[in-house]
Amino acid sequence: MTNALIIAPQWIGDAVMTEPLLRRLRARGERLTVGALPWVAPVYRAMPQVAEVIEFPFAHGGLQFKARRSIAKRLSGQFDKAYVLPNSLKSALLPFLASIPQRIGYLGEARVGLLTHRLKNPKNKPPMVAFYSALSGESGLEGDRPEMQIDAAQVEATLCELGLSRSAYVVFAPGAEFGPAKRWPARHFSELAAKLDATVVLLGSGKEAALCDEIAAPVNAVQSGKCLNLAGKTSLPQALALIAASRSTVSNDSGLMHVAAALGVPQVAIFGSSSPLHTPPLSDKAHVLWLKADPAYQPPLDCAPCFARECPLGHTRCLNDIGAERVLVALQTN
Numbered sequence: 001m002t003n004a005l006i007i008a009p010q011w012i013g014d015a016v017m018t019e020p021l022l023r024r025l026r027a028r029g030e031r032l033t034v035g036a037l038p039w040v041a042p043v044y045r046a047m048p049q050v051a052e053v054i055e056f057p058f059a060h061g062g063l064q065f066k067a068r069r070s071i072a073k074r075l076s077g078q079f080d081k082a083y084v085l086p087n088s089l090k091s092a093l094l095p096f097l098a099s100i101p102q103r104i105g106y107l108g109e110a111r112v113g114l115l116t117h118r119l120k121n122p123k124n125k126p127p128m129v130a131f132y133s134a135l136s137g138e139s140g141l142e143g144d145r146p147e148m149q150i151d152a153a154q155v156e157a158t159l160c161e162l163g164l165s166r167s168a169y170v171v172f173a174p175g176a177e178f179g180p181a182k183r184w185p186a187r188h189f190s191e192l193a194a195k196l197d198a199t200v201v202l203l204g205s206g207k208e209a210a211l212c213d214e215i216a217a218p219v220n221a222v223q224s225g226k227c228l229n230l231a232g233k234t235s236l237p238q239a240l241a242l243i244a245a246s247r248s249t250v251s252n253d254s255g256l257m258h259v260a261a262a263l264g265v266p267q268v269a270i271f272g273s274s275s276p277l278h279t280p281p282l283s284d285k286a287h288v289l290w291l292k293a294d295p296a297y298q299p300p301l302d303c304a305p306c307f308a309r310e311c312p313l314g315h316t317r318c319l320n321d322i323g324a325e326r327v328l329v330a331l332q333t334n
């Protein structure tokens with residue numbers, strides 16, 4: 001059996017979209033070990049084809065050469081192949097230092113000598129699943145969809161701890177790491193929460209706790225306890241379990257959007273400055289709202305997708321003009 005080391009991306013959404021690649025590699029007999037940062041590692045533990053997950057103690061930014069060399073020395077001789085999924089120089093450094101014979105990845109930034117098998121970066125932005133799956137060297141990438149599985153006991157333990165029941169709540173994931181041009185307005189989330197006939201569980205990082213408070217406060221003032229703000233209060237494994245057991249989810253284009261899709265949860269995904277042609281939620285139960293693709297929306301959004309952190313024109317029409325009622329209708333059709 002071929003032993004393969006997967007160098008994982010650093011973002012949750014990207015990690016989810018690598019699952020079809022891992023499924024392909026495992027199906028042809030490769031034993032997969034994933035090296036991932038701690039905040040991404042739980043995603044790979046929800047992929048049955050992964051034999052082992054190694055958490056890398058690296059921080060954002062910086063080469064951290066000594067730490068990479070130390071881990072590379074420990075891993076030396078254990079792997080036949082390495083698949084380097086990120087395009088950065090530092091991500092290719094560890095497999096090189098570990099002398100892994102085959103090191104596969106995209107050309108990326110100044111790393112020709114670090115990789116033995118190099119793919120050219122596509123000129124246009126392809127769907128990310130296809131981008132990662134191409135590293136397998138196989139054809140027929142169309143139709144690949146990420147799949148994840150959460151242990152049933154983990155789901156039940158999480159629900160019991162938080163006093164929730166399966167399918168009795170709707171998850172809101174109102175954050176988006178990239179910036180406000182990807183975030184549906186808080187007031188719209190509040191209006192939608194007030195219209196729902198279920199508890200609303202708000203998920204996100206600690207940095208998004210204030211945003212979730214802004215959404216929950218006006219709703220709870222009228223309907224006490226309607227919104228449960230768990231941003232920054234759950235581990236990622238707990239958040240995955242909560243999404244898996246939810247009735248449905250509403251999110252921006254974010255990592256948790258891709259998690260919901262991979263878990264097969266009914267969802268509404270709201271796109272603003274980014275494009276569902278590049279990073280769609282790949283699920284039959286996903287309903288995408290993107291005004292750029294709505295011929296009835298006038299005037300047309302010629303500015304979208306801009307891929308900017310903040311609206312360059314200052315109006316953020318792509319998100320402001322998607323009303324709560326429209327999202328509610330989309331939820332009810334799932």
